[in-house]
Amino acid sequence: MLHIKCPHCGMRSQNEFSYGGDATVKRPELNKEVSDQDWDNFVYNRKSLRGKHLEFWQHLSGCRQWIKVERDTATHEIFKTLKANEDI
Amino acid sequence: MAQDFRLDTVGLINRDKKLSFEFNGKNYFGYEGDTLASALLANGVHLIGRSFKYHRPRGFFGAGVDEPYAIVQLYRNNETEPNVKTTEQELFEGLKATSVNCWPSVNFDIGAINNFLKVFLPAGFYYKTFMWPKSFWYKVYEPFIRKAAGLGVASIKHDKERYEHKYEYCDLLIAGSGPSGLASAYAAAKNGATVILAEDKSRFGGTLLTSEVNIGNQTGKEWVENIIAELKEMPNVTVKNRSQVFGYYDHNMLVMSEKISDHLPKTRKYHPKQRLWYIRAKEVLISSGSIERPLVFxxxxxxxxxxxxxxxxxxxVYGVLVGKKPLIFTNNDSGYETAIEFKKNGVEPIILDTRKEPNSEIIEEAKNLGIQIKFSYVVVAAKGYKKVKSAEVAKISDDKNELGILENITCDCICVSGFWTPTIHLASQSGNKTKFDKDIDAFVPGVSKQNETTLGAANGTFTLAETLKESFNAGYELSKKITKNDNKISHPIVVEKNKTTHDKFWCVPLPKGKNYKRFLDFQxxxxxxxxxxxxxxxxRSIEHVKRYTTLGMATDQGKTSNLNGLQLVSNIENKIVPEVGHTTFRPPYTPVTIGAIVGREVGKHSRATRKSPLHSWHEKNNAVFVDAGVWLRPRYYKQGNETLFEGSKREAKNVRANVGVCDVTTLGKIDIKGPDAAELLNRVYTNAWLKLPVGKARYGVMLREDGIVMDDGTTTRISENHYHMTTTTAQAANVLSHLEYYLQLVWPELNVNVVSSTEQWAGAAIAGPKSRDLMQKLFPNIDASNEGLPFMGYLETKLFGATARIFRISFSGELAYEVNVESDNGNFMWEKIIEVGKEFEIQPYGTEALSTLRIEMGHVAGSELDGRTIPYDNSLEGLVSKKKDFIGKRSLNRKAFIAEDRQKVVGVVPLDKKTSIPEGSHLVKDANAQLPNPKLGYISASCWSVEHDNPFSLAILKDGKNMIGQKLFVMSPLKNITIPVEIVSSHYVDPKGERVRS
Structure with a gap:
């Protein structure tokens, strides 16, 4: 079980969190033309990276804040956790 | 009655307390402090079971966790547990055990015929023999193999014991209380660190209990007792025996199984049987020691x-002689220690040493005691079937290839020592890249991956002085890192006998003309x-060899067999062991009971049970409950001997004819506040929300980004910047998370707060033609007329002083209202509704009637919004705005979603108007078409229409738009049913929706 440092609450066990996918994917803006390819990339296409990965987690059973976690997908090492509005 | 093999004074058992026990129907006794293994050996019992494949007789091989043979079916307090290691099971009064894997008895075992068929049962035998024909596997081979090869039998009874889970944090977790564990724990504890010291056995001390050493002028045992006593007194130390750290997981999380009651005849009141500890440690010290390797002959x-x-x-430890004519077969000095102990207790051992002329203090001592030693000698084969009777021995050439003349030595046990294998399991589980140490012919931990340090024998350090030195230092250094304290303790002086190097020889060649089985993996x-x-x-790959031969795969996980297996592969392949590598060590290190893993989450505790505040009223009024997500909801209120079908029909009919009331507290509710609340709703829902007036409700559908319907519900504008959203019961938590995702990550500029208010409000849906009259009487202060409170209207009022929210919304398709009051007033509201409703012939209705009402009205719900359908499929395309953008809109113009013959919800009625249609059935055009019959759609929900008094179903049907009036067939191959049906509109009742607006 991972040990994740919520930037709002501190170190907590993984079972308080839920995973929310790749944090580098940006939703296309509303009311803008989006090509099929760009939309597919946003909705479906994900790189299954081995190594450092920036991802969203929600502190579901805690402060309910969505946070960013920089994690190694192979070793589970967590390098950094950030608030939603912070950049790496 | 004296025990033949028990010494009078030696050992740590309590001879004042006799314990009687039963093995295979025979009564024996042992003493407090015995294991089942030591008690059986004291009684001269060596035959415990039969082996897995050949059903050869099996006795005892080890004295602890590494035991491969001596497992039994244990009976304790009317429960039974399979595959219990006799070497770990402590004796208790009244213990009962039987052999596993033998039939009809351990002495006469029919499966032993396999032993004579052994030429036909080589490696991969199951794979080769039983693969053809395929159908034979399930019917003939597998049942046969299961019966013949099975180990113990699991109980099918409910386990009444209690198992606990515990979460703990500490500075240092120390796994193993041998010399390295004790020394490091002591040094760290004295330096102020919080320490958990775990020992899998009942006694602390590990090898110090059996070795002849002196630490600071105390015997090993005295030193252990003093250190443990001192540690137990320290507030920063937790000392646990009978506790096995079995798994090392990510981020320095370790799991330990503590056996609290297994050694007692019965679990004490208020005590659990076992406790599983989840320990997050800053540093882990692995002091798990080493396991002796067998010699192969x-x-x-x-x-x-x-x-x-x-x-x-x-x-x-137990004062038990495993034999009275012991033969010691060794390739190192450890065997001498055993021989000396035998000699000191009046037994004459013979030592066979594979080495030519080794020299060390301990060998000198053995010589001085007059022990007979034969150098350059090996055991070629053990003789005897159910028990060793003698040994065939021979001199071996210096190159270890040639055997001399075979001789026979009478003996009743053969004690083997093939040197030591460090127990590196925990280090390896943590990700440590282990390395091969040529000096000890075994793997030792290499570079740590997590914060783990391996000490003592587990690290390949085999002298006590070195072990203590490295362990005291590690305990001090690691604790200093954490506590910043600097209290160093002085190291005691250690006296031990020096030892010389071991012989790398471990596998005795077969003599000419003999084909003895030489076992690597005993289990x-x-x-x-x-x-x-x-x-x-x-x-070639060691992982493949393991799976093909099953080497190291049994309940002992090859603790004694793995390394010899690797050496053999290396020898044959002419490789060195590190090139072959070892198989992966996976948790658990030892078997853990399912009970301990599951803990308290059994039966109704396996998940949360949520009850509405009206639950006790439902109970009192004969509600039959059903699980709705984690909620318990009334399915119907049983009258007399009514069935579900009869009861729900009565309730639904009464809603259509008079008025009914349904507990809708479980619907998800989300309170939404903020100046941008309308904008959020406008982006989340498919329809337009910016112009919804205060005091009005609107039905909305929300999508995922891929265009699939996520949820539906009504949202009401309570005031300018305040909305009350409802969700389906099942999706409530997901919708809240979904909103939070967009508010926090995608559109943080929106000034909106969302919070779950599901538990804050109790809800009652009042539905039926007489609902208006009831509402007017219940709330005399409001204008309940169609003008005063129109369809989709909302107002807030008081119910006898309690705040009440009234929504004129309908799920049943009837004129209906939903009343919400604060949860604490829920019961009061409900009783008032029932009381006032009497004159209108009110009846409560459950989820079954609720479903009937919505199905015949054609309202889609969870069974249609199943994560695979888009708005069009549910005939909700009218709610999809063309003007504005919203979540998932861009996906809706994908090719498949706009196909001409896209699936759509329809109604289905059987032609005979009698046959009920099972949910999940398929719709096909031709009932007699060749299989696979092309599927046009599926039945999503079925009911008995109370309006038309015949079965009615909803279906998702290909090209549903153009199928109304068609005759198709419903088929359920599972139930072997074919029903001719007609496709009708999904709105089977009141298609224009006049009732809800009346």
Missing amino acids: GNNDTPGVMLSSAAKEYLK NDVAVSDIEIALKEGY
Whole structure:
């Protein structure tokens, strides 16, 4: 079980969190033309990276804040956790 | 009655307390402090079971966690547990055990015929023999193999014992209380660190209990007792025996299983049987010691052949002689220690040493005691079937290839020592890249991956002085890192006998003309010849060899067999062991009971049970409950002997004819506040929300980004910047998370707060033609007319002083209202509704009637919004705005979603108007078409229409738009049903929706 440092609450066990996918994917803006390819990339296409990965987690059973976690997908090492509005 | 093999004074058992027990129907006794293994050995019992494949007799091989043979079916307090290691099970009064894997009895075992068929049962035998024909596997081979090869039998009864979970944090977790564990724990504790010291056995001290050493002028045992006593007094130290740290997981999380009651005849009141600890440690010290390796020779699985360290432990801890004519077969000095203990207790051992002329203090001592030692000698084969009777021995050439003349030595046990294998399991589980140490012919931990340090024998350090030095230092350094304290303790002076190097020889060659089985894996019956076959057949990777031969795969996980297996593969392949590598060590290190893993989450505790505040009223009024997500909801209110069908029909009819009331508290509710609340709703829902007036509700559908319907519900504008959203019961938590995702990550500029208010409000849906009259009477202060409170209207009022929210919304398709009051007033509201409703012939209705009402009205719900359908499929396309953008809109113009013959919800009625249609059935055009019959759609929900008094179903049907009036067939191959049906509109009742607006 991972040990994740919520930037709002501190170190907590993984079972308080839920995973929310790749944090580098940006939703296309509303009311803008989006090509099929760009939309597919946003909705479906994900790189299954081995190594450092920036991802969203929600502190579901805690402060309910969505946070960013920089994690190694192979070793589970967590390098950094950030608030939603912070950049790496 | 004296015990033949028990010494009078030696050992740590309590001779004042006799314990009686039963094995295979015979009564024996042992003493407090015995294990089942030591008590059986004291009684001269060596035959415990039969082996897995050949059903050869099996006795004891070890004295602890490494035991491969001596497992039993244990009976305790009317419960039974399979595959219990006798070497770990402590004796208690009234213990009962039977052999596993033998039938009809351990002495006469029919499966033993396999032993004579062994030429036909080589490596990979199951794979080769039983693969053809395929149908035979399930019907003939597998049941046969299961019966013949099975181990113990699991109980099918509910386990009444309690198992606990515990979460703990500490600075240092120390796994193992041998010399390295004690020294590091003591140094760290004295330096102020919080320490958990775990020992899997009942006694602390590990090898210090059996070795002849002196630490600071105390015997090993005295030193252990003093350190443990001092540690127990320290507030920063938790000392746990009977506790096995079995798994090392990510981020320094370890799991430990503590056996609290297994050693007692019965679990004490208020005590759990076992406790599982989840420990997050800053630093982990692995002091798990080492396990003696077997030497491999002919028939080395015969009962009476055992590890020399085990023989010593039985003698020194339990006062038990494993034999009276012991033969010690060793390639190192450890065997001498065992021999000396035998000699000191009046038994004459013979030592066979594979080495030519070794020299050390301990060998000198053995010589001085007059012990007979034969150098350059090996055991070629054990003789005897159910017990060792003698040993075939021979001199071996210096190059270890040639055997001399075979001689016979009478003996009743053969104690083997093939040197030591460090127990590196935990280090390896943590990700440590282990390395091969040529000096000890074994793997030792390399570079740590997590914060783990391996000490003592587990690290390949085999002298006590070195072990203590490295352990005191590690405990001090690691605790200093954490506590910043600097209290160093002085190291005691250690006296131990020096030892010389071991012999790398471990596998005795077969003499000419003999084909003795030489076993590597005792529990899975894997012999040297099996590995040879596997390699001949082309298996190279050690992982493949393991799976093909089952080497190291049984409940002991190859603790004694793995390294010899690797050495053999290396020898045959002409590689060195590190090139072959070892198989992966996976948790758990030892078997853990399912009960401990599951803990308290059994039965109704396996998940949360949520009850509405009206639950007790439902109970009192004969509600039959159903699980709705985690909620318990009334399915119907049973009158007399009514069935579900009769009861729900009555309730639904009464809603259509008079008025009914339904507990809708479980619907998800989300309170939404903020100046941008309308904008959020406008982006989340498919329809327009910016112009919804205060005091009005609107139905909305929300999508995922891929265009699939996520949820639906009504949202009401309570005031300018305040909305009340409802969700389906099942999706409530997901919708809240979904909103939070967009508010926090995608559109943080929106000034909106969302919070779950599901528990804050109790809800009652009042539905039926007489609902208006009831509402007017219940709330005399409001204008309940169609003008005063129109369809989709909302107002807030008081119910006898309690705040009440009234929504004019309908799920049943009737004129209906939903009343919400604060949860604490829920029961009061409900009773008032029932009381006032009497004159309108009110009846409560459950989820079954609710479903009937919505199905015949054609309202889609969870069974249609199943995560695979888009708005069009549910005939909700009218709610999809063309003007504005919203979540998932861009996906809706994908090709498949706009296809002309896209699936759509329709109604289905059987032609005979009688036959009920099972949900999940398929719709096909031709009932007699060749299989696979093309599927046009599926039945999503079925009911008995109370309006039309015939069965009615909803279906998702291909090209549903153009199928109304068509005749199709419903087929359910599982139920062998074919029903001719007609496709009708999904709105089977009141298609224009006049009732809800009346």
